[in-house]
Amino acid sequence: MVDPRVRTLRQNQTEAERLLWRQLRGKRVGGLRFRRQQPLGSFIVDFVCLPARLVIEVDGPSHDLTVEADECRTTWLETQGFRVLRFTNDQVRYRLPDVVDAIAAALPVEKAIAN
Numbered sequence: 001m002v003d004p005r006v007r008t009l010r011q012n013q014t015e016a017e018r019l020l021w022r023q024l025r026g027k028r029v030g031g032l033r034f035r036r037q038q039p040l041g042s043f044i045v046d047f048v049c050l051p052a053r054l055v056i057e058v059d060g061p062s063h064d065l066t067v068e069a070d071e072c073r074t075t076w077l078e079t080q081g082f083r084v085l086r087f088t089n090d091q092v093r094y095r096l097p098d099v100v101d102a103i104a105a106a107l108p109v110e111k112a113i114a115n
Contacts, residue, residue, distance in 0.1 A: 009037040009044060016058050016092035017046060023100050024056075030107040041080065043073055048082070052107050055084045058092055 013021065017036070024034040024047055038048045040055070047056040055077055059070070074084045085106055087099050 003039060003044075013037075014058065014060060014089060016060070016087075016089035019096060020047065020056070020058060020087075020092050020099065023096065024103070029100060029104050032107060040082070041076060043076070045077070049107065053082045054103070054106055055082045056103060057084060057086045058089060059086055060089045 013036075021036055023029065024036075027033055030049075030052070032049050032052055034047050034049045034056075036047050038045050040048065045055045046058050048054065049056075057070075070086075074086075077084050083106060085103065087102075092099050
């Protein structure tokens with residue numbers, strides 16, 4: 001059963017999250033599966049590729065007010081073996097190809113080839 005918070009986040013994605021999800025879904029980047037609004041510990045991350053241990057966060061203006069919380073979240077995710085990439089809404093909206101290239105570059109080559 002899907003956590004109600006996850007369901008709400010999936011139904012109310014930002015424009016930037018929708019744009020990025022269209023690029024990530026269906027193993028379109030590196031041949032690896034990404035999940036959206038995925039619970040990890042007590043957090044729900046925007047996107048994650050579990051085999052590559054890669055978390056993608058898309059931050060809007062509200063994240064300017066949560067810098068410390070975001071740093072704690074990133075630290076916890078890194079202690080769990082995840083690499084965290086953060087992009088702003090504007091980066092996703094206006095430089096989507098560059099964002100997708102950065103994500104692809106962060107994927108381990110051997111995992112991308114194996115899948």
